[in-house]
Amino acid sequence: MDDQKRRAVAGYLELLKGGDKGGKKVNVKRPLHPHLDRSLQILRTHFAPDILAGQDPWSTPARAAHLLSLLPPDASLLSALRKKWDSAPTRSSTSKWADIDALASTGVADAKDIGRQLLEAKQDIVLEYSYPRLDAEVSKKLNHLLKAPFCVHPGTGRVCVPIDVSKVEEFDPDEVPTVGRLLGEIDSWDAAHTDVQGGEDRGEADGARKVPDVDKTSLKPYVEFFKAFVAGLMREEKGGKREREAGGAAEGMEF
Template sequence: MPHSTVTDPVAPSSPTEEDSVLPDAPPHAVDEVKEEREEADENEQEDGDTIREAPKADVKLEDIFNDDDEDDDEFSSSGAATAKVESSPPAAPLQLAPAAKYTDPEVMLAFYQRLFPFRYLFQWLNHSMKPSNDFGHREFAFTLQNDAYLRYQSFPTGDLLRKDILRLNPSRFEIGPVYTANPRDRKTLRKSTAFRPIAKELVFDIDLTDYDEIRTCCDKANICHKCWSFVTMAIKVVDAALREDFGFEHIMWVYSGRRGAHAWISDKRARNMDDQKRKALAGYLELIKGGAQSGKRVNVKRPLHPHLARSLDILKDHFQRDILEDQDPWAEPQKAERLLQLLPDKALNDALRKKWDTAPGRSSTSKWADIDALAKSGASKTLDGKALLDAKQDIVLEYTYPRLDVEVSKKQIHLLKSPFVIHPKTGRVCVPIDTRRLAKFDPLGVPTVTELLGEIDEYDGRDLREEGEGKKAQDYEKTSLKPYVDYFRSYVAGLLKDEKGVKREREDDDAMEF
């Protein structure tokens, strides 16, 4: 169903200076745009559609400062669902799963009321316990249940964001940059240049559809454990580069909810990077270029850059197990011909082709071993051993190196889906990925929203029967979402600790000035 177009009564009828200085970011998170383009009846909103802005929320003094509370009891228990949100209904036994669909508005509302970690989201984007412009001037964008899309929403506190989400009950929402002014006030500014993005987490996007030419187990929006290994490889390589080559520490990987992952880098140095620096960093990590028919897709200089040498070291075991064994990419004759095109010696290629023609069904693992075996046998008198080694390294990189959508990373203005929202196609929560347990992360085992609500029902029923004593569990603690929220909480705590240190150093420097 196409997104509905909502008319803004104050939108200009022709391009203005503001439009030329600050073009609209893509209307939806990039991974969702790509996957919904595959289905003609669910195309994303076109650039020409007018975007509606919600009315400004009434702000009370107590709302602005209540996020300074050190109490972590943000998540409602079943007995007191939304004490801080005046307009929300009281929580009754859910009894929504398994019959309810995750797209049902009442399911989404129950999720936002009981499970979404608004407090930690606020702290993460605000970089402090006390409200600041890092959060207050941040853009949020909501996709409503009727497919209307609201851009340039902003909130002084996390609690006000929570109130508006409970009021609007969006199917998902996205996070944009911090601006020089409140995004809601952008049309009141005398000069359009006075409203511009000044900070945003550095982000990266990995999408398995970019691997369709080399993965053999699935295609398009489908994934399995075999092809998820491509995402695992990409996370290992990109995470190592960001930490070791650029010194970033606060890197959070988030499952997209369907077939990919996003990286959010929250170090202050990363947030303050301008578009030129973001483009340069994205270019540093980009290796796979060109389309499927573009011939050799990896051409790297020798000696290898230290980043690529490290990447090969990370990827070599994955190549043997996840590519040769699980994907078996050259099992079919036409795909084996693709492998031969990547090798540097015609005589060796002829010998390999002859061997494989006489042994149909030969596995990719065996074909890869045949390369060295025939090279050592003297099948080619003109073979350059170093050129063959270089070609084999390039092949390993082509089949294992991250395939990033670098356009997502290049501009501050890009919007990206918030962690912990519900993916509209799968019902799964977009949970953070603990890289310390990366190999154990199961995208198909991530809980769906209806499963989570069912777990609350089951826990509450058991709790009533047992009538246990002690502190009443928060709703997320009753579900399989708990380890993901706990990981997010720990990540945010580390970020806030470092931000306090940066602030203290700045204050000390100011105090020394005479």
């Protein structure tokens, strides 16, 4: 798809708006779109164990204040919640989440339809904290797809490397080599393998094969892995080509 079509799809799927500066990031119309309704059914089962218990997002007073900003602007209810949480600073996010409905049910809220308002607000909060994030800017632009193994990230200088999916848990993105590191490794290797007097590579002086620069660096295992992957594709293609040719000949004879 071109950029315009990709932008339309990304816009349809994107839900969270705004950056990390706070404020409400989910503002959806009611009744909910069927996709969001189905999403909520799935997210509800993960929200309590993964978000509330696992991440404890409102553990500090500052974070609890953000939770209050996402609730309906009912002064009495917000005041009661703030008072309760200020008296117990270490109260868990799971407990604070339960406090919202518990206090609302006591009648402290001013709004008559506070039940509906809280339901919609809590739905928005579940979506904000657990709905999958979509990198819309990357998805909109076709040029973001034009990436290849061993290209260099313009911001970090890190080299894009292929990953062995069978060992993906062992992969540390912070250890991926950068261009600067690779150049330093080449210089270090050359310095250690150069005849100081003659300024000549000792390997070349002995008639040995010149060592490729990549073999002097930490990029070597990634290159070897990629070569093995490509070799496997070539073998598969050769086998498939023979089968296609054999199948074509058989069909011709049968005809």
